[in-house]
Amino acid sequence: MEQDIQCSRSSEGKAVLLERCEEQFELLQKLQNEIILADTEAYDDQSNEAVNRLIAITSELERWHEMEPKLLTNSPEVLLAVGKEELQRLNSQLKMVLSCSQAKLDAQKKILKREQTWQAEKKEALNAVCEKITRLQRENQKSEHSILQDMKRKINNLKDYHGSLMEMLSDMLAEHFPLPDPQGNSTKKKRAAAYDAEIDLISLSEIIERLTNKTLETPHDPYVTTDDTFWPPYTEMLLRNGIATRCPEDCNKIRLEMFF
């Protein structure tokens, strides 16, 4: 009984649907005839494709504005069947859309991460370059107006060093190369020593000083005449060690050896 009712209902629904189909087909035929008539009259202007498109889209838009949504039929089981089918199709399509958009999202996230690391690297490089630029600029500025101070500092340092060297030299010379002692030995050489003591002997440092001053002040005539104030062992020592050389013409003249 129930199945009979259902069968009759479904056949009713089918009949209703078929009726609607017939109506639509008649409408279609009518429209088609109108189109054929219009086609034979109108001239096809192929050069205005964009205009054609615009006209078609605007007329379609107007139709959509005018159209109101209406139910297919009023019979519930038709609506139910149609609705079920539609919803299932929609469900599967939305699932596809979801998976597709998620895949796109993942890809975009990867791209974003990659771009961010790239950006961080470039930022680091930029920072390093900026620091170097500021450092170089500062150095440039410094060299312009403190070059004098640098020079003064260097000169002072060198003077100090020179002074200390001279001091050390004189100390060493005084310690290791003293003047011969006039009251030295009470031997027969006393007379020679006394004879020597009459003459003022100059110290080794004095000899070296005289030699260097002569060389530096008068480089064209660096010879110093050795007289009796020069104690002979010391002059011999200087000559033998290559610190001074004898003048080729005059055997009494010595000069400081060129060692630069």
Next chain:
Amino acid sequence: MALLTPYSKVPELNTATVLLVENEEELQSKLANALVQYEKDFNVNVRLARKLPLPVENKETRPRIDLIVFLVNLLSERSLQSVESSLAHLHSDCFLGKVCFLVTDARCGSHTQERLVSVRKLAAAHQCPVLCAEHRTVDGVNAAAVRLLNILKVSAGMSPIATTALYLSSLTRCSVTSDLEED
């Protein structure tokens, strides 16, 4: 002039007709078989041609064509040229959603890249979609068939109410930007 017009005939019930135009005739038959096998909800009528204009003798018996697909093989120069000459035989109303370009062998060398660019420019000028397909494997042919069926459904009016052929073509039309030339 015998132009192929889109709306000059009444459509048949529950049927969609697609016209495959290809100069070489290699992919046509495979694609036709795949198209017919795949669709179960409605009848798919596939007609094959080498180029337009279609022979005048069949004009009366030919059903209304819902979608015209130009198959371009990028490995041969003549394919593209025959497509360009066939385009002249189409009524300009056809370009409002009833024409589609399908290219094959788009990855096989440098000449194909240039031809792909020119196909895309052509499609962009007429605002039609371009599909790329791989025709040597069965899977490739099936995938191309599925995509074509989606477009066919819309152009034949079988998809839900809000989607019209014009709308779909506006969404899927090929666009050529200036940096395409640098690719």
